Amino acid sequence: MRPIAILSVLAGLSALTSPAASAQDRPPRPPAFASPEVTAEKKVSFRIHAPKAEKVQLSSSDLPDAGRGLDMTKSDEGVWEATVGPVVPGAYRYSFNVDGLAVIDPRNPATSEANNNTFSLVYVPGSETSDAKDVPHGAVAEVVYPSQTLQRPRRMHVYTPPGYEKGEGRFPVFYLLHGATDSDASWSTIGRAGFILDNLIAAGKARPMIVVMPAGHTGPFRFGGAGGVSFETQMAQFEQDFVKDLKPYIETNYRVIADREHRAIAGLSMGGAQTLNVAFGHLDEYGAVGVFSSGVFGITGGPNGGAPDTRWEDAHKSTLDDAELKKGLRLVWFGCGKDDFLLKTSQATVEMLKRHQIDVVSRDTVGGHTWLNWRDYLVEFAPLLFQGK
Template sequence: MKNSTSKHAIFLALFASLLTAGAMAQMPQRTPTPNDTLKSPKVMDDKRVAIQIYAPKASEVTVGGDFLSGGKPVSLTKNEQGVWSAIVGPLRPDYYSYTLMVDGVRTMDPKNPVIKQGISSLENMMAVPGAETAFEDNKAVPHGEVREVWYSSGSLNMMRRMHVYTPPGYEKGNTKYPVFYLLHGAGDDDSGWNTIGRAGFIIDNLIAAGQAKPMIVVMPNGSMPMPPTAGMNGQMMNTMRSMFANDFLNDIMPTVEKTYRTLTNRENRALAGLSMGGFQTLDVSLTRPELFNYVGVFSSGFFGASIDEAETKYAKALNDPAFNKNKKLFWVGIGKDDFVMDANKKTLALLDKHQIKYQYKETTGGHTWINWRQYLNEYTPLLFK
């Protein structure tokens, strides 16, 4: 019986191999192309980076990204095999985003699966390793968890998503933790701080080094649902500001405090954001100053006409003699080449006029994640002291 079963198995295997061989013989043979072995991006020992794409029928290819510091896109050159390539750098070790343009069409690098998602676009990400990236690298330390959390927003009448970081050991204990609400900028969604922002790894490393307290970090979606034809003007900015504030105060914070083990007093709440998120941070923290003892504004300020109305809209907070006493930290950071520097300076002048105390950090660089990751790394250790 055993021998019969063995022969039957051998027969089935041979029959299957014959079927496969026959099928393969009938399939059209594919001609290999340079794309089969192409690598992109390719980081060299000297920190230069080769970006390549196989596009034999294209007539023009360029690449842009935050590694250019606001400069013009770089043109790629085409070889005889149809491979377009450019070498950029050398680059300072860090994490960068980039996008290809092929004959005027925004195109992802098909050889690079690492991406940053926005509300209406995608970008590739690349890492240039070095000692400078240690604070944001995925190290062999205890790691927290970052979850995608869906909640019902009564304010917006729709389901919304946020990313929530819980510190190492959260699931095994019953400890209550302080909460840090971290906001992204325009064009991004709640995944931004967790992808190109490296927030989970940055905070893991700070906690492991004893430089930051274990905390819950909430990264909500600050991009509001708007009509596709809506243009960005002062009125629309005010509408979006109000929509976010209502969702944040009436839906996001209650959901977090109901779902997670949080400490729910202002001494254990922090709020910070970059660009649009910095504008939202200013709005919420000056409208409801009793909620947060820690405020961070990255590359932001009151934009356009909003600076003119700020003194009236936030008069109660700005003129409150107890405002400084109830704020352990009001931190402002921006790059000297940032295009929102004018709005930042006008905002600081308003704070100065009302004797609002703040810490100010001006760095090199512009309006990029390269700066915002650094600001997060510097701001977080100051929280909940």
């Protein structure tokens, strides 16, 4: 092919990519730059071209100095820049705040879907546990299943381990739930669940398993309640959909080992509370339970203190005290950071379960209510599953 002919085709394609402005008022071509840029020293530079803006900040819950907004500096060409780090290897969500407007990085196609919005995503390599390494990889699928509970098709993500698609073998199933600010895509984007499992399985540390990541919200959800359906109703709908629709779909359509010993459930934050509801509502079905940065919501009393809320304990009392039923419960694992605002909730739930003679592995870690911890908890929890101990 002649380069000049190819250029002609490319010029035509190029015109399609900037449909916003007509020829006469099209702004000058923005300067060439990359964003994000990760250096060998694990520093990360972020850049955005916003020549008219008065103030631009980098915003990221997990990147150093960016939790409350990090001021970016403007170049003569109108490119704002900020550099952070060196940072711990792993995945980071971020956005820019341009004069009050939350904006993802226009130069970065990688994103991570959350509850009501999408963040930009940068991966800083160097992690033994979450890098995309040269090992056999599983597949992470978007799957739409029919929900009788909600009377509509509903999406989940499903990790199948390396080799699954060849068609041989049956596998244990681990249900992994997200938090209130996230979606069913979050565990496999910012959470790196697929890569973490790939690496654990390749190292012989975890058993090959199917990981099912449901959608935790059953409808629009906003803090403050503008979503229409109450939080309590959504929690009840989630549990019913999970029990009657999602889990049966998995057990009908995937090659699973469908017994208690080969079925585990864990979740973070809101998903931890949902995990407790599902597991202790159907304890004959789950052999392992994980609660990350969470517990029974409200167990420590109201915002101004007050009496501990014993409703959950009262509602599940017969299960909590059923010695025969508890025999098959091989693992109850709690992890929470010392700076987590749900630490007391987590601790009170652990104490409550212990009062009912349930063995609980409780891991107190550093850090707060962040994905930095939840990835680590997954790395620690998954190897404990389905080991026949």
